[in-house]
Amino acid sequence: MDFYDLDLSDNTLDALDDMNFTTCTPVQEKCIPPILDGYDVLGVAQTGTGKTAAYLLPILSMLDDGGFPKDAINCVIMSPTRELAQQIDQAMQGFSYYMPDVNSVAIYGGNDGNRYEQEYKSLKMGADVVIATPGRLISHITMGNVDFSRVSFFVLDEADRMLDMGFSEDIMNIAKLLPDTCQTIMYSATMPTKIEELAKSLLKDPVIVKLSVSKPAEKIKQSAYVCHENQKQKVLKEIFKSHEQQRVIIFSCSKVKVKEINRALKSYGFNCGEMHSDLSQAERDEVMYSFKSGQTDILVATDIVARGIDIDDISMVINYDVPHDVEDYVHRIGRTARANRDGCAITLVRGREVGDFMKIEKFLERTIEKLPLPKHIGTPPEYKETKNPSRRHSGKRNNGSKNSSRRRNGNGNNKRSTRPKGNSRKPKTASNNKKENK
Structure with missing residues (x-):
């Protein structure tokens, strides 16, 4: 329409x-x-x-x-x-x-x-x-x-x-x-x-x-490393040996871990910044400006930037932790391959997160490629669902109740009054150029 x-x-x-x-x-x-x-x-x-x-x-x-x-x-x-x-x-x-x-x-x-x-x-x-x-x-x-x-x-x-x-x-x-x-x-x-x-x-x-949850863009190349928690930082270093270290977002499920990852990457000499709810508004603005303008190559963040943040040229998304649910996975990796660009999404899956990652694969109706760990990193856990998967606590509150009704116009009708149709606008013609609204 x-x-x-x-x-x-x-x-x-x-x-x-x-x-x-x-x-x-x-x-x-x-x-x-x-x-x-x-x-x-x-x-x-x-x-x-x-x-x-x-x-x-x-x-x-x-x-x-x-x-x-x-x-x-x-x-x-x-x-x-x-x-x-x-x-x-x-x-x-x-x-x-x-x-x-x-x-x-x-x-x-x-x-x-x-x-x-x-x-x-x-x-x-x-x-x-x-x-x-x-x-x-x-x-x-x-x-x-x-x-x-x-x-x-x-x-x-x-x-x-x-x-x-x-x-x-x-x-x-x-x-x-x-x-x-x-x-x-x-x-x-x-x-x-x-x-x-x-x-x-x-x-x-x-x-x-x-509207049904869309599958991730086809231009996103998805893959995963199955590894132990204490192997993840080594895997990150390995990823950046073979991938460009610019326009990258690393997602983690907790702000504590975001801080740890950012400190570790800085110690390795990477140009990175962190985004989480502990930052003041001025600090958040500075971090986002630095990343958007290319002054910072890697942004380590919680899901605070998984939705609603419009940055078109992200080359790679790394899930340091498996997201809480399928929708979060889609939102996270959807930060890359925007505006018809190519993109890469890599997830680090520890043993207790295998079950959650299998649910993501089931939703996507595909098996995501599992990349082999380099020998110097060590032996990975098996890719099979454990009997006692990790539990997640959301800390949600109960809802209250209140009813509201639709707005009515001055005549008491449910529908708004039709505005007068003038001739101030030029008619739409078939020759008009149309550009897809993003």
Whole structure:
């Protein structure tokens, strides 16, 4: 479907023209119409499918059409991480370029008092769109800085990640402050029981859009080393003997191990940096800028950069630990082979993780090549599932409950009023060049 086929405002379409976005992704095609019609929406689709535009475009279009209070917060978008909040804010600036009356503020922790004061002023003045991480927004709510009584749109982006990070209680406390007429939109990469329960609590008669988890790009060359935990650093050194040491991300499941890996690589003389939740916002920004600009060759990170971080030229992804589930594996290795480039993904599998890796192979419907360990590293464990696989603890909280209803317009109808069709836009012709929207 073409964006011109949707009932988006002229200013929204003009911004899309400038960004060379013409064709909808599947999640955009299926989610934008019901959002424009005022329905609550639950979208289940993995990262990289265009979910941000799938909710920003219809919301901005409706704000642009008018009819919303100028001195109130009209939309609240929740993000699990600062990095994703920043990227949503950047997308917001691009999509709203021709909407000078629509303003936004990004709210996230890890910054100084001046930034907090700026957030406070924006909240008090009634920013149209508030993009926030749960913890920081709760801080402002506790200080009495927020009035959500006239919010029309509530968006939960990457809801499964927020629940995994323990934000369930914060989300419910925020949702309780919203009016019953608020339209709620929720996106998740997975659909476990906890997400179903949250959806029942927050959404009223939602339109449900489910897109199956995609297989990794064919251009990603996947392989694995089966090794003991104490052999992994030696394997890393061996990998970098035969692979270029630039534009590489190494993923680990814990920030403690990220720090250990980074220290070890630095001691070997590698140009690397680390990314995890213990860093301040200024430190995170510096690390990401250094990596994106090529000043740092190797980034060692937790899953904080597995989703929502848009870097197109990653040459290799190394899973130092086997990811928690199939979706995490797909998200991690999906950082490479983007924009039709080639890429390489290598996973280090210790004995107790074999069962988890076998599940990944089953999902992929293929056997991933097992590379032999060099003799000087030692003997690897057998590639067979153990009887007592490692247990993983998520530390998740229970969900609360709250119902919200779809937004209604001033006439009490469920669907938004159709905007007047003018002749200000040039008709779409077959000769128009179309570029795939990523």
